[in-house]
Amino acid sequence: MNAKPQITDGASTDDEALRQVLPPARLLRLPEVMDRVGLRRSAIYLRMSEGRFPKSRSLGPKCAVWVEAEINDWIQSIALNSSRADP
Incomplete structure (x- = not known):
């Protein structure tokens, strides 16, 4: 049972490579x-309302999630902003 690799248009191999990376x-x-961020709930929601946090x-009436x-x-x-601020 020696299966030969199938030739494709390249799109599926690009997708597979992306999934691996x-x-x-x-x-x-x-x-x-x-x-992860070291903030309490109220600080997270305050920054979200100010546009300073993701x-x-x-996902439902009582289920909020963030994209990792x-x-x-x-x-x-x-981290980058605080390292730039240091002299």
Whole structure:
């Protein structure tokens, strides 16, 4: 049973390569977001209303989540800004 590889148009191999490079997307609940960023609930929601923190997504009437990549980007931007402010 020697199967020969099939020739494709290249789109599927590009998709497969992307899946191997990018980690799977995750959604974070509020307790995990609070642990990661070191802010309390009220501070997170205040910054969200000011546009200084990633917006949550609603999965239902009592279920808010944040996209992990957006939280990671926010953390990195804070780290970069504070390293630039240091003399």
